[in-house]
Amino acid sequence: MLMRNRNLEVQMKDSTLCVHVGSYPDLNEGGINTPVYLSSAHLFPHPSGELRYPRYSNLPTQLGPAEKIAGLEHGERCLLFSSGMAAISTIFLALLSKKEHCVVQSDIYGGTRKFLSRELVRYGINFSLVESNDPDAFEREIRPNTKLLYIESPSNPLLRLVDIEKIAEIAEKHHIISVIDSTFATPINQKPIDMGIDVVVHSGTKYLGGHSDITCGAVVANRSIMDRIGEAQKSIGGTLDPFSSFLLDRGLKTLPLRVARQNDNAFEIARRLEKSPKIQKVHYPGLKTHPDHDLARRQMHGYGGIVTFTMNGALETARKFTQGLSLIKGAISLGGIESIVCFPFETSHAGMRKEEREQMGIQDTTLRLSVGIEDQEDLVSDLDRALSSL
Numbered sequence: 217m218l219m220r221n222r223n224l225e226v227q228m229k230d231s232t233l234c235v236h237v238g239s240y241p242d243l244n245e246g247g248i249n250t251p252v253y254l255s256s257a258h259l260f261p262h263p264s265g266e267l268r269y270p271r272y273s274n275l276p277t278q279l280g281p282a283e284k285i286a287g288l289e290h291g292e293r294c295l296l297f298s299s300g301m302a303a304i305s306t307i308f309l310a311l312l313s314k315k316e317h318c319v320v321q322s323d324i325y326g327g328t329r330k331f332l333s334r335e336l337v338r339y340g341i342n343f344s345l346v347e348s349n350d351p352d353a354f355e356r357e358i359r360p361n362t363k364l365l366y367i368e369s370p371s372n373p374l375l376r377l378v379d380i381e382k383i384a385e386i387a388e389k390h391h392i393i394s395v396i397d398s399t400f401a402t403p404i405n406q407k408p409i410d411m412g413i414d415v416v417v418h419s420g421t422k423y424l425g426g427h428s429d430i431t432c433g434a435v436v437a438n439r440s441i442m443d444r445i446g447e448a449q450k451s452i453g454g455t456l457d458p459f460s461s462f463l464l465d466r467g468l469k470t471l472p473l474r475v476a477r478q479n480d481n482a483f484e485i486a487r488r489l490e491k492s493p494k495i496q497k498v499h500y501p502g503l504k505t506h507p508d509h510d511l512a513r514r515q516m517h518g519y520g521g522i523v524t525f526t527m528n529g530a531l532e533t534a535r536k537f538t539q540g541l542s543l544i545k546g547a548i549s550l551g552g553i554e555s556i557v558c559f560p561f562e563t564s565h566a567g568m569r570k571e572e573r574e575q576m577g578i579q580d581t582t583l584r585l586s587v588g589i590e591d592q593e594d595l596v597s598d599l600d601r602a603l604s605s606l
């Protein structure tokens with residue numbers, strides 16, 4: 217007794233889509249929400265004619281949030297994964313074979329780089345890292361056996377952008393699949409498929425879930441690419457379980473609200489921090505001082521909830537600052553409703569040599585702030601208090 221809201225899917229704006237798409241209401245009980253279907257054993261033959269099994273990602277509780285994300289990304293199909301890394305590793309394993317090659321942006325998520333250099337190369341798949349965010353630099357690395365082009369925009373933690381449309385054009389010209397990790401942007405602030413990208417991946421652990429209480433990933437693409445990724449997912453097994461799928465679905469319903477608030481809060485905080493004499497540099501794509509500001513205006517609908525900034529003085533000063541914060545907690549991860557702050561040098565970029573980090577622009581006193589949905593004035597006061605105590 218399932219009822220899908222498929223007929224509503226056309227022409228819905230993001231906020232409506234997040235509430236109504238992917239609903240499988242419980243008509244037996246008259247409940248308007250999709251039940252949490254936990255069964256791992258299903259009737260066979262099944263009334264739907266399909267083979268139902270959680271690892272196949274085909275329970276209504278799993279389908280609902282996937283349909284929402286596919287709709288948000290303007291893609292044909294979405295699959296959910298047990299983590300962002302399960303999603304990312306499955307993409308590479310599904311779309312590349314022995315002796316093939318991929319071109320990858322160098323300042324991508326540390327876990328992705330580790331997967332490429334420790335795992336993927338053992339299967340005879342090679343990759344080239346592109347140090348620049350100039351699309352021509354990506355094209356120069358393309359070889360006859362290159363099958364995939366991988367970017368991340370905005371990047372972590374300096375929020376550098378890649379020209380998504382240009383990358384998509386290059387990939388198309390060379391008949392290569394283009395992939396973007398769009399985690400930092402969210403599907404609200406950026407629609408890579410509209411710009412010609414083939415595959416969009418998210419760590420749903422961050423904004424999509426949005427409450428810092430689940431680990432998940434999502435991949436969106438057209439049906440033929442998703443069929444290949446789906447077959448690999450069934451074998452590798454990194455599917456999202458029904459409980460987490462339910463929490464993801466619940467989180468997605470408020471994604472546009474949360475992201476709008478986080479965009480607003482982050483922009484205001486970036487503006488305020490930029491004025492402080494205790495801060496050396498603020499990295500935020502919404503600021504005119506950001507090197508990719510013009511590109512951000514062209515390809516993003518909002519500038520996001522992450523603000524990265526470098527403090528004046530030594531590490532002790534920056535530590536004193538974070539200890540002086542009371543509302544904003546020191547914590548790893550990002551994208552949740554609560555504001556948290558961390559030092560990239562000792563978290564995301566701890567594996568890198570200091571000189572290498574500093575060359576990129578990440579100092580020991582660089583902080584990454586993931587801005588939550590709290591009241592803007594409360595957040596600003598918390599930051600002001602900690603800054604004035606220095």
Ligand SMILES: *Cc1c(COP(=O)(O)O)cnc(C)c1O
Binds near residue numbers: 325
């Ligand atoms: C967190 C993150 C990942 C990895 O996601 P997990 O859910 O932790 O596996 C990948 N890419 C980016 C940009 C991230 O921030």
